[in-house]
Amino acid sequence: MTAIQVRGLRKSYRGHAAVDGVDLDIRQGEVFALLGPNGAGKTTTVEILEGHRKRDAGDVDVLGADPATAGRAWRARLGIVLQTANDAAELTVRESVRHYAAYYPNPAGPDDVIEQVGLTAKADARVKSLSGGQRRRLDVALGVVGRPELVFLDEPTTGFDPEARRQFWELIRNLATSGTTILLTTHYLDEAEALADRVAVIAGGRIVAEGTPATLGGRSTAKATVSWLGPGGRETRTTDTPAALIRELGDHELPELTVTRPSLEDTYLSLIGAPR
Ligand SMILES: Nc1ncnc2c1ncn2[C@@H]1O[C@H](COP(=O)(O)OP(=O)(O)OP(=O)(O)O)[C@@H](O)[C@H]1O
Numbered sequence: 548m549t550a551i552q553v554r555g556l557r558k559s560y561r562g563h564a565a566v567d568g569v570d571l572d573i574r575q576g577e578v579f580a581l582l583g584p585n586g587a588g589k590t591t592t593v594e595i596l597e598g599h600r601k602r603d604a605g606d607v608d609v610l611g612a613d614p615a616t617a618g619r620a621w622r623a624r625l626g627i628v629l630q631t632a633n634d635a636a637e638l639t640v641r642e643s644v645r646h647y648a649a650y651y652p653n654p655a656g657p658d659d660v661i662e663q664v665g666l667t668a669k670a671d672a673r674v675k676s677l678s679g680g681q682r683r684r685l686d687v688a689l690g691v692v693g694r695p696e697l698v699f700l701d702e703p704t705t706g707f708d709p710e711a712r713r714q715f716w717e718l719i720r721n722l723a724t725s726g727t728t729i730l731l732t733t734h735y736l737d738e739a740e741a742l743a744d745r746v747a748v749i750a751g752g753r754i755v756a757e758g759t760p761a762t763l764g765g766r767s768t769a770k771a772t773v774s775w776l777g778p779g780g781r782e783t784r785t786t787d788t789p790a791a792l793i794r795e796l797g798d799h800e801l802p803e804l805t806v807t808r809p810s811l812e813d814t815y816l817s818l819i820g821a822p823r
Pocket residue numbers: 560565583584585586587588589590591592
């Protein structure tokens with residue numbers, strides 16, 4: 548089943564094409580990451596899918612409806628995790644989650660959601676007293692308390708320390724395991740690699756590549772670099788068949804041997820045409 552289908556999506560601002568013919572197919576239960584440099588058109592695309600922005604052209608289907616005309620019942624099936632808003636700072640964590648739950652026809656229990664995001668110890672703390680990472684967890688709690696089928700996450704871990712990011716990834720994986728479809732925008736390649744079933748790279752308003760993190764842009768079939776410490780210094784060879792090369796190099800030990808293929812970041816940077 549398809550959760551999101553987009554064909555020929557276009558949106559211009561004063562003659563400048565921000566989204567210039569985007570096609571997307573996102574399956575139900577999939578974690579899909581939209582990657583791209585600043586100004587690539589990610590937010591514009593996602594806001595159109597959320598029904599928060601009008602498109603100029605194209606067909607868009609999100610959970611069986613056109614976001615431009617869909618009503619409240621459709622909206623209640625979406626979870627939108629916004630970049631931290633500063634409202635409700637005086638409320639406690641539990642009060643804010645309860646407050647949001649009341650907007651939905653069939654919400655999850657506020658305490659269950661607070662536990663799911665790891666904020667039980669902070670349930671009675673005021674929102675304004677939370678750290679950045681805790682605040683972001685609350686944002687997710689507010690985004691999922693309505694038991695959404697589809698969650699939009701916009702750059703969810705910007706500003707997190709490494710441990711908080713890992714914990715947050717676990718939270719997103721748990722959501723995905725429970726069957727929720729997730730559309731994630733991120734600038735972090737390791738985040739896309741850790742979470743996404745599939746990724747699309749958008750640049751200049753167009754999708755320039757799409758695939759699993761392992762195969763994006765021909766990554767899995769790219770040449771491997773074999774490197775080791777030879778008697779006269781470091782030796783490096785590029786090959787399609789690293790195992791055969793290592794066999795050819797003979798029986799003797801190859802100190803500090805490494806075999807590498809382009810990282811997702813290498814592939815991404817070449818896809819968006821960035822100088823390296
Ligand atoms: N409301 C607006 N009015 C005019 N131009 C806009 C508006 N919103 C976005 N743009 C332009 O459209 C293009 C795409 O912007 P968008 O915000 O979709 O990019 P993005 O990929 O989300 O970038 P970032 O990674 O910086 O968030 C940019 O050139 C931006 O300046």
